[in-house]
Amino acid sequence: MYVAVKGGERAINNAHKLLAEQRRGDKDIAEIETDQIEQQLSLSVTRVMAEGSLYDRDLAALAIKQGRGDLIEAIFLMRAYRTTLPRFAFSKPIKTAEMDVSRRISATFKDLPGGQILGPTFDYTHRLLDFTLMANGEAPSEAPSGEQPVDENMPRVLDDILNYEGLIQDEPVPVEENAPVADLTREPVKFPAGRDLRLQNLSRGDEGFVLALGYSTQRGYANSHAFVGEIRYGTVSVEIEPEELGFAIDIGDIELTECETVNKFKGSKTKLPQFTRGYGLVFGQNERKAISMALVDRAMRANEMGEQIMGPAQDSEFVMEHSDNVQSTGFVEHIKLPHYVDFQGELELVRRMRAEVEERLAKSEAENGTSQPEAAE
């Protein structure tokens, strides 16, 4: 039960002023600009875009500044902003096969066409703090260039290489290509959920939650031993087909990370043993999230593969109902807001129950002349 309580207005205003002051921090230190965040904290920016489910680097940088670096707060701000905008169109499905890759690796094939392209990665760094960054040291030297640019059309490991022998399942394309695509921002989620809805949910799901579930599948809470067939990160162009034009136009590039996993499938009465697939696709550069998403996507395909449900990652309803950090934080944190009346009710109830027990005890003591041991002890 909620009742209006007045009197907090001045305190709230002053609390927000104090928040603004603390956000700014020591005034002797230069104020951080949003374009510095956009450029130099770019992985925070991409996480906020992915989980805020809105690709806009400047807005994400602003949200991070306003949220004092609290990324879930920033994601919340992005979600709130997106509700104010009209939706012009759906894009044509982006073509990750034509991605301009900045990174592309496979853990399943060493010598693959196009090669192993490391790109800007933390892998193979020693994870030692670099104090030159703190000492405002010299600007990094420019990265070296190869003689030839990287291949424009990088073959895809699963479709172009592994599928050669039919060793991996095809990605089924619905017979009706223009069948409606589920959209959790417009309709309530219903279960069982199709893969379209599951992928949308995972892509905007909390990185930590999806990571933990992905990890759980590796530790045995789902039977889907996975290899990373391919990870690619880079830019793809987005195309829409506005009605007033009647043809597709390219509206700009977005950064994406894609991961395809290869999982074992021992076959069934009707199918030969073959590899199965998990898919991860997220805004920005975030392969931790993309790999985790692919693991959980594969785990959630348990029903389709006729697998026994053994772990939480295979339970679509559990995963999808708890993956959204704005929803989760809203419900978890709301219990700190005034519940004075609810609690008064609880208080009355506990007092009444105690009184009843005490009355009963007193009565039986009077009848038997001895006290009974208390049931609660």
Place this chain on the structure above:
Amino acid sequence: MTAHPAPNARTNQNRNADTPTDPQIAARQKWMSVLARTSRARLEAQWSENHSSENWTHLREPQIGMVMVRGRAGGAGQRFNLGEMTVTRCAVTLSDGTVGHSYVKGRDRIQAQYAALFDAVMLRDGSASNFIETLATEQATAKRDHARKVAATKVDFFTLVRGDD
């Protein structure tokens, strides 16, 4: 293990499936794509230098909205909604009635307005062709420069031969 590309891979079949047959549409698609990637400052400077005498009106004021970006499961399968992106659109009319359109990534109304203006000018008489050409070359060079830096991170595997012979 050495991997061989499959000859009949589906992704190869899909490539360039949307290439239009109409050369006029293809040309317009090209310049619209170049304009969508050009900064507001660049467009504004070029317009005031070479086209400031144009008379034009907004057919549709610049408007900020979103496009829902779609992906495909496994890159080639069932479609799904990945997430939204901000987009700004605008439509302008030149004094002779030519209408230019723009849809550009982001929230820059002025960029969208100039993109629509250059679209109109290109449709009318192609009088921004050199500018578009320059921009296209710059964009291709920037892309190539980046792709060369990426190529420098390609792993060069070599095998260590052990033993005496």
